[in-house]
Every structure is written in structure tokens, then in C-alpha cells.
Amino acid sequence: MTAAGAGTPVPAPPMIEARDVVKSFGHTPALRQASVSVRAGEILAVMGPSGSGKSTLLHCLAGIFTPDRGEIRFDGRRLDTLSEPQRTKLRRTAFGFVFQFGQLVPELTAADNVALPLLLDRVKRKDAYEKAAAWLDRLQLKGLGGRRTGELSGGEAQRVALARALVIRPRVLFADEPTGSLDSLSGEMVMDLMVALAREEETTVVLVTHEARVAACTDREILVRDGRVFDPRAAEVGR
Amino acid sequence: MSVPLTMLGLLEREPSHGYELKRDYDAYFGRDRPLPFGQVYATLARLARDGKVIAGGAEPGAGPERKRYVITEAGATEVETWLAEPTEPEPHLQTVLFTKVVLAQMLGHPADRYLDTQRTAHLARMRELTELKRGGDLLDVLRADYGLFHLEADLRWIEMTAARLDALAKEVRR
Numbered sequence: 001m002t003a004a005g006a007g008t009p010v011p012a013p014p015m016i017e018a019r020d021v022v023k024s025f026g027h028t029p030a031l032r033q034a035s036v037s038v039r040a041g042e043i044l045a046v047m048g049p050s051g052s053g054k055s056t057l058l059h060c061l062a063g064i065f066t067p068d069r070g071e072i073r074f075d076g077r078r079l080d081t082l083s084e085p086q087r088t089k090l091r092r093t094a095f096g097f098v099f100q101f102g103q104l105v106p107e108l109t110a111a112d113n114v115a116l117p118l119l120l121d122r123v124k125r126k127d128a129y130e131k132a133a134a135w136l137d138r139l140q141l142k143g144l145g146g147r148r149t150g151e152l153s154g155g156e157a158q159r160v161a162l163a164r165a166l167v168i169r170p171r172v173l174f175a176d177e178p179t180g181s182l183d184s185l186s187g188e189m190v191m192d193l194m195v196a197l198a199r200e201e202e203t204t205v206v207l208v209t210h211e212a213r214v215a216a217c218t219d220r221e222i223l224v225r226d227g228r229v230f231d232p233r234a235a236e237v238g239r
Numbered sequence: 240m241s242v243p244l245t246m247l248g249l250l251e252r253e254p255s256h257g258y259e260l261k262r263d264y265d266a267y268f269g270r271d272r273p274l275p276f277g278q279v280y281a282t283l284a285r286l287a288r289d290g291k292v293i294a295g296g297a298e299p300g301a302g303p304e305r306k307r308y309v310i311t312e313a314g315a316t317e318v319e320t321w322l323a324e325p326t327e328p329e330p331h332l333q334t335v336l337f338t339k340v341v342l343a344q345m346l347g348h349p350a351d352r353y354l355d356t357q358r359t360a361h362l363a364r365m366r367e368l369t370e371l372k373r374g375g376d377l378l379d380v381l382r383a384d385y386g387l388f389h390l391e392a393d394l395r396w397i398e399m400t401a402a403r404l405d406a407l408a409k410e411v412r413r
Contacts, residue, residue, distance in 0.1 A: 211391075213387055215365075
């Protein structure tokens with residue numbers, strides 16, 4: 001990439017982007033030339049029916065899956081051409097993840113779970129646990145740091161998972177049906193906190209959901225249908 | 240109210256007599272509330288006055304009304320515009336959403352595009368209500384929730400219907 005001349009305003013590249021991504025599992029196509037572009041700080045909902053390819057798109061954007069064809073770019077740089085160790089490092093340092101189920105380590109306490117990414121990144125134990133406590137506090141879980149996963153409600157466990165995803169202050173947070181297993185009120189609390197904290201931290205969010213009320217908490221939505229992306233903004237421009 | 244536009248849509252499919260229009264309207268859109276004959280002829284008269292349909296000459300035969308009505312270019316444009324535009328998202332839209340989708344499939348208009356546009360409009364309204372909740376007191380929250388859950392129900396219907404468009408086309412196209 002070349003540097004622009006002095007005084008020339010250069011539009012910031014999208015924070016995360018898929019260009020004409022094709023991905024199949026065996027003979028089953030999951031994505032057929034899917035493209036999406038997410039601005040820095042934007043909160044995007046990826047909607048679509050079950051099996052439409054929305055989770056596959058998230059996994060490709062996050063560098064978990066490698067596309068068969070097409071490009072993934074993170075902050076302007078190719079991500080899909082990185083080696084597996086490079087991508088693993090990126091996922092650990094620049095990306096946060098929240099899934100629907102089973103993401104906390106059950107043998108550990110809430111505080112241990114939140115401190116874990118920092119400890120893996122060789123942050124000093126005392127600092128890691130101080131940060132973990134601060135994040136548990138921000139997620140309205142003060143006093144619950146000593147509890148094990150089994151002693152938490154579904155909503156509390158999901159907020160612990162959110163704290164663990166955010167404790168490394170990721171550039172991009174990937175969330176796959178984060179409220180899918182929660183009742184309406186707990187889900188609303190998780191979404192309110194996720195959106196508020198992402199705004200405060202200027203974290204970009206890619207959120208997969210099939211729930212319209214969850215998508216309504218985001219800045220905009222795209223729809224994945226049969227492996228293709230429908231972007232209402234592009235449709236408006238095209239009309 | 241969408242009765243005049245629905246009647247126009249049926250006339251775009253094929254020129255019809257008043258009684259045929261009533262029969263088709265009732266079969267597709269008026270199963271719960273059949274259209275009174277008086278309303279059919281009053282609506283046709285208004286549509287003719289406004290240049291959206293043309294009444295053919297009286298035909299011989301029994302019965303009070305034997306005119307065949309044909310849609311005009313202006314009428315067809317009005318139907319097309321109506322089918323393409325999203326409806327103001329509010330609770331209890333069932334009749335309008337249903338009518339637009341069935342009519343669009345019947346006429347070979349892009350019903351999927353209409354559903355996409357409607358989904359976008361619904362989500363935009365849901366974002367406004369979500370924002371209202373963020374800044375509001377508990378009473379605002381409860382009112383906004385009511386709207387959100389109803390709009391969400393519409394959206395679930397929209398998704399199901401989108402998945403059934405091919406089958407619907409087979410059912411309603413001649």
C-alpha cells in the first residue's frame with residue numbers, strides 16, 4: 001500500500017471487510033460471493049434464516065474459517081492470507097468473541113474466566129485480576145467474581161463471557177446469537193451493555209442474530225440468504 | 240384503505256365485471272369480510288372518475304350491471320407504486336402486508352423486493368423504539384416494548400412468507 005501525499009485526505013479503510021467470499025463445506029456451498037464492509041466503531045447485525053450462511057460469514061470475517069475464494073481484510077490488510085499462527089495471534093489480541101453457549105471454563109470462577117485472556121497474553125497476575133474485577137463491575141457483576149459458572153444464571157454467565165471478550169479491549173467484537181439462550185429481559189440487559197460498552201470503547205461489532213429486537217439495537221443490518229448478502233443500503237442506492 | 244388499490248390490482252390481472260371483481264376479491268382478500276356489492280360499484284365509479292379504470296359499454300344480459308372494467312396506464316402505475324413502497328410500520332398491519340404480497344405474486348411483481356423493503360422499514364421503526372427505550376422512563380419502555388413485539392411478529396411473518404413465495408406464486412398465478 002502506498003502512502004498518500006501530504007494534505008490529501010484518505011478515507012479510513014473499513015475496519016473489517018469481506019470481498020466476494022466463497023466458502024463451501026464439501027459439496028455444500030455456504031457463502032456465494034458474499035461481500036460486507038463494516039466501518040470502525042460500527043455495530044452491524046447479520047441477519048438471516050437458519051443455515052443461510054450468517055455464522056459462516058462471521059467465522060470467515062474473524063479468521064476462524066479460510067475462504068475458498070475472495071478476500072477478508074482487517075483494518076485494510078489481508079487476513080485470509082496470514083498463516084494460522086498469525087491469525088491465532090490476531091484473534092487473541094484484536095478480536096473478542098461471544099457465542100450462544102458453552103464458552104466459559106466451568107472449572108474456573110467468573111474472575112478466572114475474565115482474567116484468562118490476559119494471563120495467556122502474559123499480563124501479570126495481579127494486573128489481570130484487577131482488570132477482570134473492573135470489567136465484571138462494568139457488566140454489573142460486582143461481587144460475583146468468586147462464583148463458578150454453574151452458580152451463575154444464564155444472563156450472568158453471558159455477561160461474564162462479554163467481560164472476557166472485552167477485557168483485551170478488542171478492535172472487533174464478534175457475537176454469534178449472544179442472547180439466543182436467554183429470556184427477553186436477560187437478553188435485553190446483555191444487548192444494552194454490549195452496545196453501551198462497544199460505544200464507549202469504540203469497538204466495532206459484528207453481531208449474528210435472527211432476532212429482530214436484537215438487530216434493532218445495532219446501527220444497521222445486512223441479511224444473508226442462501227449464502228448471499230443483501231444490504232438494504234446498497235438496494236436503496238440501486239433503486 | 241387498500242380496497243380500491245386491491246381492486247385495481249385485480250383489474251390489472253384481467254379486465255372484469257363488477258361481480259367478477261367481488262368474487263375474486265372475496266376469494267383472495269375478503270374471506271373474513273366479503274366486500275358489499277354497493278362498495279364494489281361505488282369504488283369502480285370513483286376509479287373511473289379519476290381515470291384509473293375505463294368502463295366498457297353495457298353488455299346485453301340479465302343483472303343490473305354488465306360493464307367490463309379495464310385498468311388504465313395511470314391505474315397500473317398506481318398499483319405498481321403502491322406494491323413497491325413499504326407500509327408505515329405499526330401494529331396490526333396484517334391485512335395490508337398480506338394483500339400486497341398476494342397481489343404482487345398474482346401480478347408477477349417482485350414480492351421478494353417488497354418484503355425486503357418492508358423488513359428494512361420495520362427494522363428502522365424498531366430502532367426508533369429501541370432508542371426511545373434508552374432515553375425513556377419505565378412507561379416509555381413498556382409502550383415501546385408493545386410496539387417492538389408486534390413489529391417483531393410482523394417480521395417473523397415476513398420471513399416465513401419470503402420462504403413461501405414460490406409456492407404462493409403457483410397458487411395465485413393463472
